[in-house]
Amino acid sequence: MSSSQAQADLAGNGRAGRRRPRMSGIARKEAIAGYIAISPWLLGFLIFQLVPILAALYISSTEWRILSVPEFIGLRNFDKLLFNDDLFWQSIKVTVIYVIFRVPFSAMLSLALALLMNQQLAGRRLFRTIYYLPAVIPLVAVSMMWIWIFNPEYGVMNSIIRVFGIEGPQWIHSSRWALPALIIMSLWQVGTGMVIFLAGLQGIPAHLYEAATIDGANTWQKFLSITLPMLSPVVLFALVMNVIGSFQIFTQAYIMTGGGPGNATLFLVLYIYRNAFEWFHMGYAAALAWVLFLVVLIISIIMLRSSERWVHYEGRMGGA
């Protein structure tokens, strides 16, 4: 569809809204300009998001080795992944474990750092820079650094552990420690979360704390009854985005472990990548990608729904 056609269609829809009084000439001009303004996004959304998602659903119902013609096989790909593919379940297991550990730990660490940065601290800007910097470095470079950090004999991680007289594990070379290693590494990149929380903390009005101080509340009580509730919308946002992002982990595993050892770090996106671009099972890879999409969608909805119980919004004070 050409862009002018798309705009004409949309402008037509606008005109067809009969329940409202007819638009004046000026309003219609503004509406047309509005559709033109958002048309780059609308086209991008249709071409690069909506149509591909639906196309992926169609491809997932085919057996398609890129060079041949796609052959319709119905739900057989989903049947295979659910009941006949240990690697799929391994990739789900590994990804879910990563998300379950990474998200809460990084939330706690970034909240702790944000609380620290919210104190009167000499050189606060410098500290903030140091904590945030790891989050901007290219992930490929970060992965290279951490392969060397996790080197069992000469890496800095185990030489620090050796100071305590313990011999550290084999980290990314051990099927038991590879996943924890990637989780530890991800905690180095909590800078973004820290800045989000810091902005949230600075938005809490000081008079709430002053009132609580007059009432004789201690620091811990103030944290529980002012900081956490006031921060909860930000926490919800950060958690949801972090869960979504964590489900997409790929680069670290591709570079550092190649999914191993023994598939210990075969994350879902890595498994999708292998199926599609190393083994050229386009149909099966598309089915896996749809599983990723559904899992992320369902978990996001659950998180947003459950948030009504624990997220505090301004203007709805009081009531437990």
Next chain:
Amino acid sequence: MKTVISWPSNRYQLLHWSNRALIHLLAVAGAAAFLIPFLWMISTSLKPMEKIFQYPPQWMPEPILWRNYVEALTVMPFALYFRNSIFVTVLSVVGQILSSAVVAYGFARLRFPGRDILFIILLATMMLPWQVTMIPLFILFRNLGWINTYYPLIVPNFLGGSPFFIFLLRQFFLTLPLELDEAAKLDGCGPFRILWQILLPLAIPGLTTVAIFSFLWNWNEFLWPLIVLNDIDKWTIPLGLNGFRDQYGTDWNHLMAASFVASLPVIIIFFMFQSYFIQGIATTGAKG
């Protein structure tokens, strides 16, 4: 607790000072932990090979081998990868700024039926794991003959760019007074001239934030270029670094030197525009 009141009593004063000391101690300890990986990378990058496999590790390289950097950057065509990365990144940044500014303007300032629902759809797409679109997009670009070209990396950025940037700029436009538009309209300005001549110059801080994040994300992108670029001489920096490791996997000094150089542009940009980073994340909560 933001304001610590100095109580007249000595006991409280003592508590206050020990608290402050503890806070500084924590901050310093944390900073040390965060800096160790960097120091380790830089230290390794300057060491001769025989000093790398040594226990206990030596933090200060002795002798300092600057030529590791020259060697690392010349055994593979890193200058070419830099050029490729800059080409892709600059065009992507331009595309993302232009398209997200126009779209954000539409959502912030112009009234049209369906605006709110479309904006909600836009926000919802922030939560989409893009890998679900990866296979159809690969097939689309393959049919267009665009595989192994830079089009798949650049063209989508001209069509809307990123919902984060649209959201960020929309919030920014909303803070500019509406009277500006009204006055220009009375003078006979059309909506796009208002954007171009009046709002964009005022939105430069917002546009800068977008430019910086766009640079960062495009420079660091790995999976999508990995899929669409095949030829070694088309590689971007992250692909080059990955290829370097495949060939010279245990040359840790060279690998660390190359990794450091690959990170350097982002580090420089980060130090130059730090406040924009912080501002951008604070408004959008960009990328967990």
